[in-house]
Amino acid sequence: MLPVPSITTTFLQRAPFVRRSFWNYLPLTGLAVETHDLRDHDLIVSSSHAFAKGVLTTAEQLHVSYVHSPMRYAWDLHHQYLADYKLDSGAKGxxxxxxxxxxxxxxxxxxxxxxxxLANSRHVQQRIWRTYRRRSRVLYPPVRTSSFTLQPVKEDFYVTVSRLVSYKRVDLIVDAFRAMPQRKLVVIGSGPDLDALRARCPQNVELMGWQPDEVVQDYMGRARAFVFAAHEDFGISPVEAQACGTPVIAYGVGGACETVRGLHDGPEPTGLFFAQQTPESLAAAVDEFEAAGAVFDPHRCRQWAETFSEERFLREFADVIERAWDLWRRSPLELEPALADGP
Structure with missing residues (x-):
């Protein structure tokens, strides 16, 4: 048996009320990461969506950082976060x-x-370049496709599964289906926008709240299509839907453009895109999806989802780490030029 790895946390783990009020500790998070003493390790791999890449290292250590996003609330979504938390004006602002x-x-x-x-998508690769002016290598994250069962027979409803926060744009999806009363939508998920969405739901939209995995998988598998309106860095839920054999109707920006094969992007499509984050654009995409009919094959959706499997990730991750370590020992300055595959 492999030894159980030890887990070392920072002083923030014991800070008062940190689980409920973690935003209050944001100014200390960089300092907390820097308190990790990693001097005894030759290879350091950080998995970072904000702070983890800031661990302190020496010139004798190889640091590979798998970036899921440069911190979104400080860069791309800065103004939206300020507005969402009512920090866009006044002294607190x-x-x-x-x-x-x-x-x-x-x-x-x-x-x-x-x-x-390492970037978790081409979209994030571009953001790493824009934010840090560093080249990177794309490594798509693992999706537990083996946990989802192909269901080739579909029923007459659409589904979306999401945390109910503003940037996920579930409100847009609800408004689009308000204009299509003949079509049913099921919304699964919970979050701070739950009450506001419940107040605006039309009769053809069912808001189920949080559901266990088996219920989520059942609805994903039986749905006519999965609807995805967020601008995501990668977006795992559309891949999970395709693993069920369910095609995806997605906002055509960000990671969805890499995880869904669009109707007009070539043979064997697994979904289609809408161009603007508006109810009208999404409603038009649903109409186009209905008109396309049987062109979306559940088995093709499943096959495409398998290209993002955990097995594929482990194989590619091990390969890039081995190559990086070999280059690091021979010629550290050649590491990034040799392994980066884009800006």
């Missing part, structure tokens, strides 16, 4: 802006701690 300003400086500086960036 100015304090928040100053804090995020300092976080952006820290985030960009700590990019120098990384020897090789």
């Amino acid at each position: 100015w304090l928040a802006r100053w804090m995020f300003h300092r976080l952006r400086i820290w985030d960009r500086q700590t990019a120098n701690n990384v020897d090789l960036f």
Whole structure:
């Protein structure tokens, strides 16, 4: 048996009320990451959506950082986060802006701690380049496709599964189906927008709230299509839907463009895209989906989803780490030029 790895946490793990009020500790998170003492390790792999890449390393250590996104609330979604948390005006607003300003400086500086960036999509690869001016290699994250069962027979409803927060744009999906009363939508998920969505749901939209995995998988498998309106860095739920044999109707920006084969992108499509984050654009895409008919084959959807499997990830991850380690020992300056596959 493999030894059980030890888990070492920072002082924030014991901070008062940190689980309920973690945003209050955001200014300390960079400091917390820097308290990890990694001097006894030759290879460091960080999995980062914000702070993990900031661990302190030495010139004798190889640091590979798997980036799921440069911190979104400090960069791309900065103004949206301020508005969502009512920090876009007043004294608290100015304090928040100053804090995020300092976080952006820290985030960009700590990019120098990384020897090789791995990006979880081409979309994130472009954001790494724009934010840090560093090249990276794309490695799609693992999706537990084996946990989902192909269901070739579909029923007459659409489904979306999401955390109910503003940037997921579930409100847009609900409004689109309000304009299509002849079509049924099932919404699964919970979050701070739950009550607001419940207040605006028309009769043809069922808001189920949080559901266990078996219920989610059942609805995903039986649905006519999975609807996805967020601008995501990768987006695992559309891949899970395709693993059930269910095609995807997605907003055509971000990671969805890499995880869904669009109707007009070539043979064997697994879904289609809508161009604007508006109810009208989504409703038009649903009409196009209905008109396309049997062109979406559940078995093809499943086959495409398998290209994002856990087995594929483990194989590719092991390969890139072995190659990085070999290059690092021979010629560290050649590491990024040799392994990066895009800007």
